[in-house]
Amino acid sequence: MPPVSIDHYENFPVASWLSPPALRPAIMAIYQFARTADDLADEGLATSAQRLRDLADYRADLRAVAAGQPPSPRWATGVFAPLGRILVEYRLPLPLLEDLLDAFEQDLVKTDYATRTELLDYCRRSANPVGRLLLHLYDIEDAGSLRRSDAICSALQLINFWQDFTVDGPRGRIYAPLEDRRRHGVEGQDLLSLNDSPAGRALIADLCDWARDLMAEGAPLARRIPGRAGWELRLVVQGGLRILDKLASNRFDALLRRPTIGAGDAPLLLWRALTMPTDRTNPRREGTAR
Secondary structure, eight states: OOOSSSOTTTTSOOSOTTSOGGGHHHHHHHHHHHHHHHHHHHSSSOOHHHHHHHHHHHHHHHHHHHTTOOOOGGGIIIIIHHHHHHHHHHTOOHHHHHHHHHHHHHHHHOOOOSSHHHHHHHHHHHTHHHHHHHHHHTTOOOHHHHHHHHHHHHHHHHHHHHHOHHHHTTTTOOOSOHHHHHHHTOOHHHHHTTOOOHHHHHHHHHHHHHHHHHHHHHTTHHHHSOHHHHHHHHHHHHHHHHHHHHHHHTTTOTTTOOOOOOGGGHHHHHHHHHTOOSSOOOGGGTSOOO
């Protein structure tokens, strides 16, 4: 069953029945590392200063296990004991794991972005490492596959942002770049206050087109990865595109409601996964027309 939303790490293939059994412990260890760090940065009632201290401690434990040293007791059993084994067995690239922590820390100190380039640099650290780590497990290291993986992961991160205006606004976060807001005549405060308007909807439509185009660049990777993992990726791609479809069918009213995927979407997602093209056909043609 595909994920019910593009949120947190729910698009991560968490040792599902589609994942190769031999790789499930490694995938789960990476997931637990990323999800725990995400929760440290975003869940509960801790202050930003405390979250930054927690993430610094978490980073210190990561570096300890990477150096063959014991971590602190706090996350040893649930995170760093299994991750330490996977780091050794698969020689995971430590910088990718540290990039994730960099992004979580950035979320605590940066709440607005000036340009698309700046936002994509955030995606490079918040999302792209997950895809690269999974490709590493499959021994896929060629430049073309890495580039397409980055495109998929960045697209998923952007879709998460355009899905989550009603979540991020109350938290004081704006991910729609300033250059796009200015082009559409939308103020940052309009997004923070969830002020729905024709200009706001036009902005969101433009941002969704950006995410679709980026997904189109990466989607052929799903044909490159063999077996069940390739099917997992097809469903992840189609899940992201389905969120964009729902935003379009709701006339981009993301400042009013948050679209999600449910069980009723499963037949369509499966069909689209089965019929994914092998070329770079733009997924915009597959979705709901405006």
